[in-house]
Amino acid sequence: xxxxxxxxxxxxxxxxxxxxxxxxxxxxxxxxQLREHGFRAPLQVYRALEKLVExxxxxxxxxxxxxxxxTHPHDHSHGLIAFAICETCGAVxxxxxxxxxxxxxxxxRNNNFQLAKTTIEMRGVCANCSSA
Amino acid sequence: xxxxxxxxxxxxxxxxxxxxxxxxxxxxxxxxQLREHGFRAPLQVYRALEKLVExxxxxxxxxxxxxxxxTHPHDHSHGLIAFAICETCGAVxxxxxxxxxxxxxxxxRNNNFQLAKTTIEMRGVCANCSSA
DNA sequence: ACCTATAATGTAATAACATAACGATCAGGA
DNA sequence: TCCTGATCGTTATGTTATTACATTATAGGT
Numbered sequence: 457x458x459x460x461x462x463x464x465x466x467x468x469x470x471x472x473x474x475x476x477x478x479x480x481x482x483x484x485x486x487x488x489q490l491r492e493h494g495f496r497a498p499l500q501v502y503r504a505l506e507k508l509v510e511x512x513x514x515x516x517x518x519x520x521x522x523x524x525x526x527t528h529p530h531d532h533s534h535g536l537i538a539f540a541i542c543e544t545c546g547a548v549x550x551x552x553x554x555x556x557x558x559x560x561x562x563x564x565r566n567n568n569f570q571l572a573k574t575t576i577e578m579r580g581v582c583a584n585c586s587s588a
Numbered sequence: 589x590x591x592x593x594x595x596x597x598x599x600x601x602x603x604x605x606x607x608x609x610x611x612x613x614x615x616x617x618x619x620x621q622l623r624e625h626g627f628r629a630p631l632q633v634y635r636a637l638e639k640l641v642e643x644x645x646x647x648x649x650x651x652x653x654x655x656x657x658x659t660h661p662h663d664h665s666h667g668l669i670a671f672a673i674c675e676t677c678g679a680v681x682x683x684x685x686x687x688x689x690x691x692x693x694x695x696x697r698n699n700n701f702q703l704a705k706t707t708i709e710m711r712g713v714c715a716n717c718s719s720a
Numbered sequence: 721a722c723c724t725a726t727a728a729t730g731t732a733a734t735a736a737c738a739t740a741a742c743g744a745t746c747a748g749g750a
Numbered sequence: 751t752c753c754t755g756a757t758c759g760t761t762a763t764g765t766t767a768t769t770a771c772a773t774t775a776t777a778g779g780t
Contacts, residue, residue: 596756
C-alpha cells in the first residue's frame with residue numbers, strides 16, 4: 457500500500473482535472489479548465505505538474521507534449537513504463553516490460569551510460585478505433 | 589548499398605548543418621545558422637526536416653525537441669531505433685535492439701494496437717562525461 | 721508564541737517550438 | 751504547350767515552456 461501524499465491546493469486541482477480526463481491533456485488545456493478556480497498563468501499548471509510527475513502520480517508524454525494521470529499510482533514496482541498512444545481517440549495504455557527494461561539497462565551498462573530516465577512511447581491506432 | 593537521393597537545395601542545406609554538428613540541434617538553431625544562406629523563416633527548416641526524416645536521413649528526438657543526423661543512413665535493416673542522449677554534452681548514441689522491438693511489437697499484437705511509430709529515448713550521462 | 725528556513729504561489733513578460741494560409745515558382749510527363 | 755504535383759517564400763499566428771521577481775504559506779525548532 458502506497459502512502460497517501462498530501463497535495464497542495466494547486467497540485468490537487470491539476471491532478472483532479474487530469475484524473476477526470478479520459479486521456480492526456482496539454483498544460484494549457486488544463487489551465488483553461490482551471491481559470492474558473494482562479495488559475496491565471498501557465499506556471500501555476502507547470503509547477504503543479506512538475507511535482508505530480510515527481511510523486512509518480514502523473515506521466516509526461518514527450519511525443520505529444522501532454523500529461524496523463526498514472527494508471528497504476530499505487531504500483532511502485534515498475535521501473536520503466538511504456539505507453540501506447542492512440543492517434544485517433546487519444547487513449548493511452550500504460551504498461552511495463554521487464555525484458556525491455558533489462559535490454560535497455562544492459563545496453564547502458566555495456567556502454568557506461570548512466571541512465572537517468574527512459575521514454576518509450578508507441579503511437580498508432582488502438583483496438584477500439586481500428587475495429588470501428 | 590542504399591540509393592543516393594537527390595536533395596533539394598533547402599534539404600541539402602539543412603542536412604549539411606545537421607551533419608556537421610556533433611550532436612542534436614533545434615530547428616531554430618539551424619535556422620540561425622542558415623540565415624546567411626538566405627533562410628528567413630522557421631518553415632523553411634521544418635519543411636526540409638520533414639522530408640529528411642521521411643527519407644531516413646534525420647531523426648527527431650522527441651524528448652528534447654531536436655533533430656540529429658542519422659548515424660547509419662545506409663543501414664535500412666533496423667526497424668526500431670533507440671537513442672541514448674547525454675544530458676551533459678548532448679551527444680547522442682543510436683542503436684537497435686531486436687529483442688526490444690520484438691517485445692513491443694508483441695505487446696501491440698496482443699493488444700490489437702496498430703503500431704505506427706515507436707520512440708525510445710534514454711537520457712543520462714555518457715561514458716566520456718561520467719569519467720571526466 | 722516567535723523566529724526561520726523552505727516550499728509554494730501570483731504575476732508579467734518572454735523564450736522556444738511549430739503550423740496555417742496563401743501565392744509564386746519550378747520540374748517532369750502527357 | 752499545358753497540366754500537375756512538389757517545393758519554396760513570406761507573413762502571421764498558434765502552441766508549449768521558462769525566467770524573473772515579489773509575496774505568502776507552512777513546518778520545525780526554540
